[in-house]
Amino acid sequence: MGLFHTSTALIYAVLLLLSSTLVAGIQYCHTGPDFCFAATTQHNTSTESHDVYLTISATPSKKGGWTGVGLGREMKGALMFIIYEDQESKSLITSIRSASGHVMPKVVEDADKQVSVLQATVSDDKYLAQFVCYSCWSPEVEVDGLSPYIFAGNKEQAFYGADKYSSLMYHEFKGKVWGDMSATAEDTTVASAPAIQGEETIGITEESPEPEKKKPEGFFTPVRVHGTIMTFSFMGLYFAGSVAIRSPLIRAFKYHWMIQAGASILALGNGLYMFLRSTHFGLHKIIGLTILCSLIIQAAAGYKHHIDFVMIRRQTIFTLVHRWLGRGTLLFGTMNVGLGMYYRHWSSLGLFTWFVIWCVEIAGYGYVLLRHQRRQSQQRGHAIPKEDLEDIADAEVFDIGDDFDDDEDEVEGVPLMDRQKKHEKNI
Known part of the structure; x- marks a missing residue:
């Protein structure tokens, strides 16, 4: 009996250790084309702010294509994490960009001071990239407890000899979602990017918590x-x-x-x-x-x-x-x-x-x-x-x-x- 209780205690200890390394997070999955992203926050004790850990998983088309996720309500001012494959080297390119409006986003030259790429891999049926963005989240960006994320992509563009400066074709799909960051493990001591959990949407809604502010558009635009x-x-x-x-x-x-x-x-x-x-x-x-x-x-x-x-x-x-x-x-x-x-x-x-x-x-x-x-x-x-x-x-x-x-x-x-x-x- 003593041996049984000892084994049981060891099993619970291992499970507890494993559970402490799993980072909870919000997740959004899009179909047609297929991609998912998951995000979580981590309290940064040195800066007394919050870091954002982001994972992007995308199913490439025959040409490859590009997929991007951004932190923000709109393209203007958003920090965008864009991934695409170099067809020649069979490597995944990560490009951190921002834009002054609804225009072609430009590469953030000093992005490495704020963003680190934790992983960027390519397989036959999946692109997978993980990032950490230091001091990128604040409760001030929330609306009714929800933080905005934008996404876009184009599956018809092929990249050859690509780098982070490669030009992007106009997006074929785009959208904006809102995530409940309170569901993320911001108080854990584990600092790692969240794993993609199946194809479910967790802690994210497509319904905006604020009324859309659309500028009246006349006919003569x-x-x-x-x-x-x-x-x-x-x-x-x-x-x-x-x-x-x-x-x-x-x-x-x-x-x-x-x-x-x-x-x-x-x-x-x-x-x-x-x-x-x-x-x-x-x-x-x-x-x-x-x-x-x-x-x-x-x-x-x-x-x-x-x-x-x-x-x-x-x-x-x-x-x-x-x-x-x-x-x-x-x-x-x-x-x-x-x-x-x-x-x-x-x-x-x-x-x-x-x-x-x-x-x-x-x-x-x-x-x-x-x-x-x-x-x-x-x-x-x-x-x-x-x-x-x-x-x-x-x-x-x-x-x-x-x-x-x-x-x-x-x-x-x-x-x-x-x-x-x-x-x-x-x-």
């Missing part, structure tokens, strides 16, 4: 104005101007350059404004900047083509640049409109409507090109009334047409651009 102008420019004016130069109208050239000039002024002006107020760049903005630069090159090439063609009556390299860069700009500009709508979380119906309109415009532009080519073939050799010749010549000189020999310049009554490249000799 910078982003909405930007989207409206770019949609009107690319899917309205640029499309109309591209069709105009291929139309049989007498003043097609004048309509073309006036419409395109107006669209370019709107697009370049609004694009420059959005560029100056941007603090981070995603795919939509990179494509947009490329298109804006292309507009300048394309317009310059069109002007040079016109000047050269008036003088030498031949196509040049500027002709090809103006033609194909214009078509590419129109195609990718209209596609980028849809990408912007996607990033603004338009409904499936809205995106489908844009796609239908986009398909109709692209098909319509192809039809206009085909009709223009047929019309040119049918009109070859037909005389044009002298009173209309000057206006037609103005339009046709700018149009991208055929080359012809110098001895054709004096042929009267035949539009310059409608002549064949070479005279067929009469047999």
